[in-house]
Amino acid sequence: SQQGEEDPQALSIQEGENATMNCSYKTSINNLQWYRQNSGRGLVHLILIRSNEREKHSGRLRVTLDTSKKSSSLLITASRAADTASYFCATDTWGEGAQKLVFGQGTRLTINP
Amino acid sequence: NAGVTQTPKFQVLKTGQSMTLQCAQDMNHEYMSWYRQDPGMGLRLIHYSVGAGITDQGEVPNGYNVSRSTTEDFPLRLLSAAPSQTSVYFCASSYSTDMNTEAFFGQGTRLTVV
Numbered sequence: 001s002q003q004g005e006e007d008p009q010a011l012s013i014q015e016g017e018n019a020t021m022n023c024s025y026k027t028s029i030n031n032l033q034w035y036r037q038n039s040g041r042g043l044v045h046l047i048l049i050r051s052n053e054r055e056k057h058s059g060r061l062r063v064t065l066d067t068s069k070k071s072s073s074l075l076i077t078a079s080r081a082a083d084t085a086s087y088f089c090a091t092d093t094w095g096e097g098a099q100k101l102v103f104g105q106g107t108r109l110t111i112n113p
Numbered sequence: 114n115a116g117v118t119q120t121p122k123f124q125v126l127k128t129g130q131s132m133t134l135q136c137a138q139d140m141n142h143e144y145m146s147w148y149r150q151d152p153g154m155g156l157r158l159i160h161y162s163v164g165a166g167i168t169d170q171g172e173v174p175n176g177y178n179v180s181r182s183t184t185e186d187f188p189l190r191l192l193s194a195a196p197s198q199t200s201v202y203f204c205a206s207s208y209s210t211d212m213n214t215e216a217f218f219g220q221g222t223r224l225t226v227v
Contacts, residue, residue, distance in 0.1 A: 030212055030213065031212075031213050033215060033216075035218075040221075041220060041221070042117075042203060042218040042219055042220045042221050043156070043203065043205075043216075043218040044218070045215035045216065045217070048213060048214075048215055050213055088155055088156070090155075090156075090216075092213075094212050098144060098161060098163045098169070099144055099146075099161075099207055099214065099216065100158070100161075101146075101156075101158070101205075101216060102158070102172075103148075103155030103156040103157075104155050105153065105154050105155045106154075106155055
């Protein structure tokens with residue numbers, strides 16, 4: 001079963017605007033990761049936030065994590081047409097010495113020029 | 114550095130046929146895994162391996178077999194293909210000794226079972 005639920009399922013904004021995607025999960029986690037998938041391609045890692053971190057930045061990306069609410073958000077600032085893609089959150093529970101990534105259903109982001 | 118390489122990129126099978134999806138990585142990662150992605154959904158874990166000779170089941174293992182004879186390769190076998198196995202399959206690898214590590218994904222194999 002899916003651990004994470006992402007909201008919204010689809011988002012369409014104008015270039016230059018900010019995009020915010022949310023992810024909720026159900027169980028305790030070791031870390032939470034965000035990935036991007038361009039149409040027909042594999043997933044590319046964007047950012048990882050550990051369970052003891054509350055906020056992390058990487059370029060135009062800002063991720064927050066609230067373990068008490070079991071939720072995370074990904075903010076992309078000053079969006080560009082090249083940001084058009086699907087974005088997935090994945091929780092890592094690290095069980096039995098193995099990485100166990102459980103993915104949400106994704107948010108499909110469209111940046112309109 | 115090629116990263117994670119999957120072959121083939123596309124495949125059409127008839128119901129009941131068997132085939133092997135290949136996955137190779139050149140990053141000396143101990144941990145490798147297979148996922149399937151169905152339309153409008155995230156990825157679901159099929160099988161994973163924490164090192165050569167060690168494999169385990171994920172969330173949706175039925176109908177699939179894996180083995181890990183080397184660190185580099187982690188093939189996924191479909192024993193008797195069914196239309197429900199029509200999906201896009203992704204292989205991933207990561208450092209298993211690091212509890213906080215990203216996964217590296219291949220470009221995927223799009224499989225259609227008719």
